[in-house]
Amino acid sequence: MDILKQMAEAVIAGDAEHCVSLAKQAMENNLDPVEVIQQGFSKGMDTVGGKFESGEMFLPEMMQAAEAMKGGVAVLKPAIESTGSGSLTEFGKAVLATIQGDMHDIGKNIVKLLLSTSGFEIIDLGKDVKVAVIIDKAEEIHADVIGVSALMTTTMGYMPELIQELQELGIKEELPVMVGGAPVTEEWAKEIGADGYAKDAVGAVRTAKGLAKK
Amino acid sequence: MVTFWEVLERCGKGQRMQESDYDALLYKSVSKLIEKYDIKFDPGQIVPDDDSLADRAYEAAVELFEQVGFYCLDTKRVVRFSRSEIEERVALAPDTYTWGEGKDRGVTYSRKVEDLRDPSFVASGLGVPVPQDMFVKVCQAIASVPLADAFCGVSLQDTFRGIPIRAGHPVEVAAAIWDVSKRREAARLAGRPGLGLYAMISCAESTAAIIAAAREQFGALPADVTQNGAIAELKVDFARMNKVPWQTESGAGIAGLYGPLMGGYAGGPEGTMLTQIAHFFLGLFAFNADYHIPFPIDLHQVCNSTSPMLWLVSVYSQALARNTHLLNESVSMAAAGPATRMLFYELAAHAVTATVSGANLVAAGIARDKYPERVSTLEIQTASEVGHIVARMGMTRKEANPLVKALLSKYEKDVPDAPLGKKFSEIYDMEKVTPLPEYLKLYESIREELAKLGLNYSLL
Ligand code: B12
Numbered sequence: 001m002d003i004l005k006q007m008a009e010a011v012i013a014g015d016a017e018h019c020v021s022l023a024k025q026a027m028e029n030n031l032d033p034v035e036v037i038q039q040g041f042s043k044g045m046d047t048v049g050g051k052f053e054s055g056e057m058f059l060p061e062m063m064q065a066a067e068a069m070k071g072g073v074a075v076l077k078p079a080i081e082s083t084g085s086g087s088l089t090e091f092g093k094a095v096l097a098t099i100q101g102d103m104h105d106i107g108k109n110i111v112k113l114l115l116s117t118s119g120f121e122i123i124d125l126g127k128d129v130k131v132a133v134i135i136d137k138a139e140e141i142h143a144d145v146i147g148v149s150a151l152m153t154t155t156m157g158y159m160p161e162l163i164q165e166l167q168e169l170g171i172k173e174e175l176p177v178m179v180g181g182a183p184v185t186e187e188w189a190k191e192i193g194a195d196g197y198a199k200d201a202v203g204a205v206r207t208a209k210g211l212a213k214k
Numbered sequence: 215m216v217t218f219w220e221v222l223e224r225c226g227k228g229q230r231m232q233e234s235d236y237d238a239l240l241y242k243s244v245s246k247l248i249e250k251y252d253i254k255f256d257p258g259q260i261v262p263d264d265d266s267l268a269d270r271a272y273e274a275a276v277e278l279f280e281q282v283g284f285y286c287l288d289t290k291r292v293v294r295f296s297r298s299e300i301e302e303r304v305a306l307a308p309d310t311y312t313w314g315e316g317k318d319r320g321v322t323y324s325r326k327v328e329d330l331r332d333p334s335f336v337a338s339g340l341g342v343p344v345p346q347d348m349f350v351k352v353c354q355a356i357a358s359v360p361l362a363d364a365f366c367g368v369s370l371q372d373t374f375r376g377i378p379i380r381a382g383h384p385v386e387v388a389a390a391i392w393d394v395s396k397r398r399e400a401a402r403l404a405g406r407p408g409l410g411l412y413a414m415i416s417c418a419e420s421t422a423a424i425i426a427a428a429r430e431q432f433g434a435l436p437a438d439v440t441q442n443g444a445i446a447e448l449k450v451d452f453a454r455m456n457k458v459p460w461q462t463e464s465g466a467g468i469a470g471l472y473g474p475l476m477g478g479y480a481g482g483p484e485g486t487m488l489t490q491i492a493h494f495f496l497g498l499f500a501f502n503a504d505y506h507i508p509f510p511i512d513l514h515q516v517c518n519s520t521s522p523m524l525w526l527v528s529v530y531s532q533a534l535a536r537n538t539h540l541l542n543e544s545v546s547m548a549a550a551g552p553a554t555r556m557l558f559y560e561l562a563a564h565a566v567t568a569t570v571s572g573a574n575l576v577a578a579g580i581a582r583d584k585y586p587e588r589v590s591t592l593e594i595q596t597a598s599e600v601g602h603i604v605a606r607m608g609m610t611r612k613e614a615n616p617l618v619k620a621l622l623s624k625y626e627k628d629v630p631d632a633p634l635g636k637k638f639s640e641i642y643d644m645e646k647v648t649p650l651p652e653y654l655k656l657y658e659s660i661r662e663e664l665a666k667l668g669l670n671y672s673l674l
Pocket residue numbers: 101102103104105106107108110111146147148149150151152153154178179180181182183197198199200201202203204207340341342343369381416417418419441442443444445446447471472473474475511513514516582583584
């Protein structure tokens with residue numbers, strides 16, 4: 001089996017040690033580290049995401065896979081930085097939060113997990129986060145995308161508020177917002193002027209990449 | 215006994231750790247314990263009749279709670295209890311609770327596995343959002359479910375006085391007051407003015423809103439219950455615990471609410487089952503809970519009507535019924551929407567499973583519990599009837615298992631694409647607040663079908 005395939009398998013198995021040793025092997029063989037990540041580890045993580053959504057894998061197993069991948073990536077990091085051959089976080093920074101008043105964070109955490117292994121640096125503000133805090137943080141660090149989650153009809157209402165606030169501050173163009181959570185629909189997201197929506201975490205990665213690239 | 219005050223002190227003193235480390239600790243503990251106690255989901259035994267499995271599950275859950283306790287989000291500390299503290303707290307918990315007043319009073323009590331006594335029954339629209347102009351009618355329909363011992367309405371959708379209802383916003387307080395008074399009005403219109411509320415306010419959750427609304431002046435009865443939710447898995451925060459002093463000193467009923475997610479931090483059905491039991495201990499210590507409202511769900515399907523979920527419901531209920539007298543008000547969460555055959559089957563399967571396993575019944579979360587106006591009553595009524603019949607027939611777990619499997623075979627494959635069904639206004643005469651003939655016919659035909667499967671309706 002070629003090494004890239006082995007890397008993917010090691011991530012799927014959540015085997016951190018194997019990920020590290022494969023990463024070292026890749027370095028010894030002078031493989032391009034960015035390609036190794038994209039074609040090896042990330043491919044494994046894609047599979048994991050799919051298996052999770054279909055119920056074949058549980059959240060802790062997905063967390064373990066992500067940890068394993070991070071272990072391998074850490075080995076490759078110095079090489080990437082020294083050669084300047086690309087970036088580990090090619091899509092930039094994503095600010096994530098569950099909105100004000102809302103304690104439901106499992107969905108947001110799943111989105112975070114998949115984004116963090118898909119080329120994003122994540123700034124997770126946690127749950128029950130005030131609109132102003134989200135905006136301040138996103139502005140401060142020049143986020144490439146903001147992702148907010150709401151699970152209640154009584155907290156969804158803070159999403160349009162967030163978007164209006166960004167508009168009023170004149171920074172809506174720079175800070176694309178994607179929204180999600182069970183009661184949020186694609187139509188509603190459009191209606192309130194959100195830049196993106198996804199119904200699950202795998203979709204969230206796609207949406208976030210699209211928005212960050214703009 | 216470890217008091218609430220002692221618990222608060224421990225919240226400031228326990229082991230400090232990051233939330234994500236606590237999540238990892240839980241999974242590690244759970245994984246070891248299911249192995250140590252040999253607990254394994256068997257798709258052939260949805261309602262296992264193995265007492266030793268139930269007892270092992272209870273033992274494992276006590277050990278789990280000893281190891282991981284609960285996590286306090288405000289102080290980032292793990293709050294732990296010894297085995298003897300857990301045993302003592304469990305022993306001192308109430309074994310009955312009385313809802314409502316006068317002739318509409320309803321009692322819930324601790325049941326045993328294969329108990330011949332009726333399960334208590336709560337008719338509920340859970341949190342299904344409904345617009346203001348329909349609110350009273352929907353609540354009235356729910357309060358009219360004949361076998362209900364208590365009820366809970368639906369949730370007020372979107373706006374109040376034209377202002378979006380938002381958590382923590384002043385309008386939440388106003389909506390909560392309106393909500394309570396309208397539910398009481400609904401009970402009156404249903405001809406059951408004293409019917410208790412098993413969870414007082416559903417559109418509001420903030421302590422301010424609940425304390426503001428829970429007054430007799432607005433229609434709340436003294437025994438109406440306020441609920442405190444734990445945050446999955448095994449987490450609490452002061453924003454939820456801060457109701458407790460008011461609840462205890464005012465005598466308000468306290469319900470602990472726990473919804474562990476299968477596929478989430480506790481892993482599969484086995485680990486989530488143990489975590490479900492551990493949440494009962496959390497409710498006693500952190501909330502002073504009088505009774506417990508467990509609603510385990512499959513993280514992806516947002517329901518508990520699948521085989522592994524019903525197994526989980528059965529085993530955790532048996533474990534508690536055999537080893538404690540805690541009040542277990544088991545919530546059924548269905549994937550399908552109103553007026554579909556599937557919804558009837560899902561609720562019937564849960565009612566059979568939970569009743570023979572020693573639980574009481576709360577029905578139901580409908581259409582994955584999130585679509586506006588997807589709420590209905592005859593399916594809930596069916597769940598109550600099935601629960602009563604099963605108990606009165608003296609059905610055993612051995613007899614329940616093939617029945618539940620027969621029901622599962624009618625719907626389980628459709629869970630991922632479950633039909634959304636109809637809206638309340640499409641199945642109800644909104645003037646008379648009665649089910650439309652088509653909908654009644656569906657209920658009748660399901661009744662016949664269930665009778666053919668062996669349910670003796672003459673016992674009702
Ligand atoms: C589990 C659950 C809980 C758990 C939450 C555990 C946790 N740590 O998150 C607990 C028990 C703590 C809980 C508490 C409460 N809950 Co609750 N809960 C649920 C339930 C059953 C499932 C939610 C869930 O976790 N699903 C699984 C995850 C994986 O799915 P998800 O969050 O939708 O996320 C996926 C996608 O939506 C998407 N996604 C999510 N976020 C984002 C963000 C972006 C940017 C993108 C692109 C995508 C995306 O990707 C995720 C992965 O695929 C829902 C019902 C439902 N149908 O949603 C009710 C529900 C949300 N809860 C509800 C209520 C009322 C409450 C309480 C108020 C109950 C109470 N009285 O205490 C409290 C609220 C506390 C608070 N202030 O927030 C109501 C809300 C009603 C309303 N007004 O809208 C619901 C709808 C149930 C109901 N009908 O009553 N709850």
